[in-house]
Amino acid sequence: xxxxxxxxxxxxxxxxxxxxxxxxxxxxxxxxxxxxxxxxxxxxxxxxxxxxxxxxxxxxxxxxxxxxxxxxxxxxxxxxxxxxxxxxxxxxxxxxxxxxxxxxxxxxxxxxxxxxxxxxxxxxxxxxxxxxxxxxxxxxxxxxxxxxxxxxxxxxxxxxxxxxxxxxxxxxxxxxxxxxxxxxxxxxxxxxxxxxxxxxxxxxxxxxxxxxxxxxxxxxxxxxxxxxxxxxxxxxxxxxxxxxxxxxxxxxxxxxxxxxxxxxxxxxxxx
Amino acid sequence: xxxxxxxxxxxxxxxxxxxxxxxxxxxxxxxxxxxxxxxxxxxxxxxxxxxxxxxxxxxxxxxxxxxxxxxxxxxxxxxxxxxxxxxxxxxxxxxxxxxxxxxxxxxxxxxxxxxxxxxxxxxxxxxxxxxxxxxxxxxxxxxxxxxxxxxxxxxxxxxxxxxxxxxxxxxxxxxxxxxxxxxxxxxxxxxxxxxxxxxxxxxxxxxxxxxxxxxxxxxxxxxxxxxxxxxxxxxxxxxxxxxxxxx
Ligand SMILES: Nc1ncnc2c1ncn2[C@@H]1O[C@H](COP(=O)(O)OP(=O)(O)OP(=O)(O)O)[C@@H](O)[C@H]1O
Ligand SMILES: Nc1ncnc2c1ncn2[C@@H]1O[C@H](COP(=O)(O)OP(=O)(O)OP(=O)(O)O)[C@@H](O)[C@H]1O
Ligand SMILES: [Mg+2]
Ligand SMILES: [Mg+2]
Numbered sequence: 001x002x003x004x005x006x007x008x009x010x011x012x013x014x015x016x017x018x019x020x021x022x023x024x025x026x027x028x029x030x031x032x033x034x035x036x037x038x039x040x041x042x043x044x045x046x047x048x049x050x051x052x053x054x055x056x057x058x059x060x061x062x063x064x065x066x067x068x069x070x071x072x073x074x075x076x077x078x079x080x081x082x083x084x085x086x087x088x089x090x091x092x093x094x095x096x097x098x099x100x101x102x103x104x105x106x107x108x109x110x111x112x113x114x115x116x117x118x119x120x121x122x123x124x125x126x127x128x129x130x131x132x133x134x135x136x137x138x139x140x141x142x143x144x145x146x147x148x149x150x151x152x153x154x155x156x157x158x159x160x161x162x163x164x165x166x167x168x169x170x171x172x173x174x175x176x177x178x179x180x181x182x183x184x185x186x187x188x189x190x191x192x193x194x195x196x197x198x199x200x201x202x203x204x205x206x207x208x209x210x211x212x213x214x215x216x217x218x219x220x221x222x223x224x225x226x227x228x229x230x231x232x233x234x235x236x237x238x239x240x241x242x243x244x245x246x247x248x249x250x251x252x253x254x255x256x257x258x259x260x261x262x263x264x265x266x267x268x269x270x271x
Numbered sequence: 272x273x274x275x276x277x278x279x280x281x282x283x284x285x286x287x288x289x290x291x292x293x294x295x296x297x298x299x300x301x302x303x304x305x306x307x308x309x310x311x312x313x314x315x316x317x318x319x320x321x322x323x324x325x326x327x328x329x330x331x332x333x334x335x336x337x338x339x340x341x342x343x344x345x346x347x348x349x350x351x352x353x354x355x356x357x358x359x360x361x362x363x364x365x366x367x368x369x370x371x372x373x374x375x376x377x378x379x380x381x382x383x384x385x386x387x388x389x390x391x392x393x394x395x396x397x398x399x400x401x402x403x404x405x406x407x408x409x410x411x412x413x414x415x416x417x418x419x420x421x422x423x424x425x426x427x428x429x430x431x432x433x434x435x436x437x438x439x440x441x442x443x444x445x446x447x448x449x450x451x452x453x454x455x456x457x458x459x460x461x462x463x464x465x466x467x468x469x470x471x472x473x474x475x476x477x478x479x480x481x482x483x484x485x486x487x488x489x490x491x492x493x494x495x496x497x498x499x500x501x502x503x504x505x506x507x508x509x510x511x512x513x514x515x516x517x518x
Contacts, residue, residue, distance in 0.1 A: 091492045
């Protein structure tokens with residue numbers, strides 16, 4: 001079943017008329033994972049925020065967005081707000097900006113869970129303890145009682161992922177969710193993303209520049225450059241046989257860092 | 272030379288029973304020469320950024336000393352012009368009301384450099400792969416990777432002797448990553464800069480670092496030359512390598 005359908009999405013800057021995302025269309029099926037890769041500044045975050053209708057006010061968008069056949073682009077802001085969290089959940093690129101710096105971490109989390117499930121603090125705490133363990137966060141009690149600036153970058157990132165796991169949304173949009181994680185935590189988190197897809201039938205939009213991770217968890221990939229989708233399709237097919245020059249270039253440059261690593265590691269390259 | 276000797280650091284925690292302190296760093300020792308790149312690799316939450324904040328002198332260790340060229344880093348005058356930093360939380364490290372131009376030139380004004388020409392600014396922007404038009408933009412108009420590159424441009428603008436790079440290339444796509452890593456390599460040999468390169472990206476670390484320090488639970492597990500990476504001894508370092516998802 002088609003879960004999300006984006007048709008002819010266009011985003012531009014109001015003042016200058018400068019177009020940031022050109023005519024972008026894609027679909028997402030239930031249980032599917034779509035990766036968005038591409039150049040820094042190519043419009044990946046703007047595209048994903050457009051789906052949530054969360055872009056800065058100096059940007060405007062047109063195009064149609066359907067979630068389970070419901071037209072999100074026609075909803076009032078008040079109705080849209082209800083979709084965020086339970087139906088569409090976003091893990092932001094920068095953890096620090098996602099939490100209110102003046103409150104303890106738990107305040108925001110309990111509030112969100114209360115809004116969507118009506119849970120008491122106690123129920124929320126129980127649920128959070130479970131998901132925090134899944135993303136390799138130790139001492140959950142202590143973490144919940146800290147302010148955002150008292151947590152490390154990777155801890156904030158995993159805290160957002162934990163909240164998303166607790167919310168069990170229809171669609172999870174994760175913007176560079178593993179950038180601040182060591183390889184072990186990253187492995188756990190990637191495993192969680194794979195699990196929730198299988199268990200909860202949740203679909204994922206996964207923005208990342210880490211092609212290794214993308215290949216591991218995504219079914220489909222969308223390659224962006226300068227606000228345009230230059231190529232989209234099956235992950236394995238595109239990585240094995242890229243058509244567009246930019247995709248070829250992207251894959252080749254990782255090669256340069258990779259080759260060096262292989263040289264250092266000699267025979268011992270893990271797979 | 273940047274030198275850390277027997278440093279400990281703890282933070283207050285608000286436990287349920289009573290207030291106590293949690294030790295974040297235990298007995299840290301390290302040295303980084305000019306012209307050297309020392310990688311710090313380790314578990315998320317293990318204290319890497321905390322160590323970084325001590326290294327640049329914005330927080331003080333509980334005990335131990337940190338010196339740069341033999342002088343205490345605590346002393347703000349010693350730091351000036353010697354150490355610059357790219358913070359992990361790059362977004363909040365740029366003043367939201369500054370244009371890119373002002374943000375990059377801010378540290379230069381501080382040092383009263385004579386002629387701050389547009390040329391320098393344009394060159395810095397080009398070096399980090401941004402068009403010179405970006406100087407008129409404000410932080411909220413930047414993508415994650417663009418903001419990160421503005422911070423890198425700001426850090427290299429003063430040609431410091433040491434740069435602390437805390438996950439400084441984490442939001443960049445691979446082609447830009449390569450460009451930045453090559454730029455850092457060039458600066459290192461041209462100006463004899465030293466880097467402390469905090470990252471979780473083992474492959475990027477192997478590309479640029481001369482030595483790597485493996486970090487877990489606030490303690491140094493082992494320090495090795497990059498060329499010896501395949502022969503790491505500690506079980507944690509081996510696990511890090513095993514869990515790597517390569518492309
Ligand atoms: N609020 C805004 N106003 C004006 N321009 C913006 C705004 N937000 C983003 N942009 C511009 O739009 C382009 C796309 O930004 P976006 O954040 O989507 O990039 P991205 O693909 O996520 O890049 P990265 O990988 O670096 O995060 C960038 O060039 C950026 O400068
Ligand atoms: N100001 C603070 N007050 C209390 N605790 C803090 C403070 N800053 C950091 N901590 C704690 O210190 C520990 C180490 O944090 P740090 O940011 O140094 O980790 P890190 O190694 O940089 O992790 P990451 O790779 O995720 O960025 C964490 O448990 C964090 O909660
Ligand atoms: Mg982005
Ligand atoms: Mg950190």
